[in-house]
Amino acid sequence: MRALIAAATGLALAFALVLAISALGRPSGRTSPEPLLTTVPAHP
Amino acid sequence: MRRTASLVLLACAVCCAALAPLLRWYAFPRLARVPAHQYQAMVLEARDATLLDYGTMRAKKVPKVTIVQTLKGNVEAARRIERTAGRPVVVWDSLSYVQGPDGKMVSKVPERYIFDAHGQDPVHATGEMVDGDPVRREGIEFKWPFLTRKRDYAYFDAQTRTTSPIHYRGTRTFRGLTVYRFEQTVPWTKVRMPKTMPVRGITPETVAGTGTTRWYSTVRRFWVEPVTGAPVYGEEIHREELRGGTLLGGRAKVTAFAGHVKMREDYIAHTVALVKHNRTLVLALTSYAPRGSLGLGLPLLALSLWLEARARRPRGPAPARPEEPAPVSA
Secondary structure (H helix, E strand, O other): OOHHHHHHOOOOOOOHHHHHHHHHHHOOOOOOOOOOOOOOOOOO | OOHHHHHHHHHHHHHHHHHHHHHHHHHHHHHHHOOOOEEEEEEEEEEEEEEOOOOEEEEEEEEEEEEEEEEOOOOOHHHHHHHHHOOOOOEEEEEEEOOOOOOOOOEEEEEEEEOOOOOOOOOOOOOOEEEEOOOOOOOOOOOOOOOOOOOOOOEOOOOOOOEEEEEEEEEEEEEEEEEEEEEEEEEEEEEEEOOOOOOOOHHHHHHHHOOOEEEEEEEEEEEEOOOOOEEEEEEEEEEEEEOOOOOOOOOOEEEEEEEEEOHHHHHHHHHHHHHHHHHHHHHHHHHHHHHHHHHHHHHHHHHHHHHHHHHHHOOOOOOOOOOOOOOOOO
C-alpha cells in the first residue's frame, strides 16, 4: 500500500512539473516596430 | 530507514519515468512554437540576371537583382484569430521587395500568412492574402513543421496562388547540419500582374487593357533542418515573361525576369547559427530530457527494489543471552 502511495506521489509530481513548465509557455511579445524592408540591409 | 529510502526512490523513479512521455507528447507541442512576434529579414540575390527595361520594353542583362524578404509577426492579429481558432496562431505580414541594380523597385508583393504555431498548418481567417487578393492557402509556406519528415509536402506558391507538392530529394550535410533537400517545379503558368508596377502611371489594369499577360515558371529548392523545420538555404531558378498584346510591339513574348536567386552569404551564416541554437532547444524537449529522465528513472527503480528486498530479508537468530540465575527462595 505504501509503495502504491509512493508511486502515485511520483506520478503526481511529474504531472505537476510538466503542467507548470507548459503553462509558462513562450512569451508572445509585441509586434516589432521595425518596418517591412524596402531597402537592402547590410547585415542580419 | 531502508524502507523509507526505497519508497522515496520509488517515487523519484516513477516521476522520472512519467516525465519522459509527458515532455515529449505534452510539453513539446505546447512549448515548441514559432514566436508570434518574430521579425526576420532575408536577402537573396540573382547575379547576371535578365531584367525587363520598361523604358524600351526589351530584356537586358544586369549584374544583380536583389530580393529583400521581410517576415513580421503581427501579435495583435494573432491574438484576435486565436480567440476563434482555439489554437496558437502566428500571423506573418511579409513583403517581397525586388530591387534592380540601380536600386529602383522592380516589384513588391505583400502577403499575410496565418498558420498554426506548432504544426505549421494554415489557419484560414479574414486578412489572409497575397498582394491584396484574398487567398485560401493549403500546405506550408516559408517554414516546415518541427520534426520534418522525409516525404513530400504541399507548398503554397504565392505567384500562382496555388498549392502543389514540394518533393523530398534526399539528405545531405550543410555547414555542419543534417538537412533535407526539397524541390518544387512550377511549370509555366499565367499569373496576375503585381499591384505595384515599377513604372509610375502603369497599373495592372492598363497592362491588361493592352492584352499583354504575365507568365511565370520556377524551380525552388530548400535545404531544411529537420528538427526545427527551418530552411537554412534556399534558391530559385525564376523566370517571368510578358506574352502577347500590343505592349510588346508585335513580339510574342519578352523576358521580364530570369535569374538564379540565391540566399546572400551573410544571411546563410546568420540563419545556420540561429537554427543550430534553436535545434538544441527542440532536441532538449524531444530527445535529451525524455531520454535522460527515463535513463535516470530505471536505475532509481532498481535501487528502490534492491533496498526494499534487503529490508524484507529475514534476519538470522538473535545471539542467546546468558540466563540470569533464578532467585532462590529459602
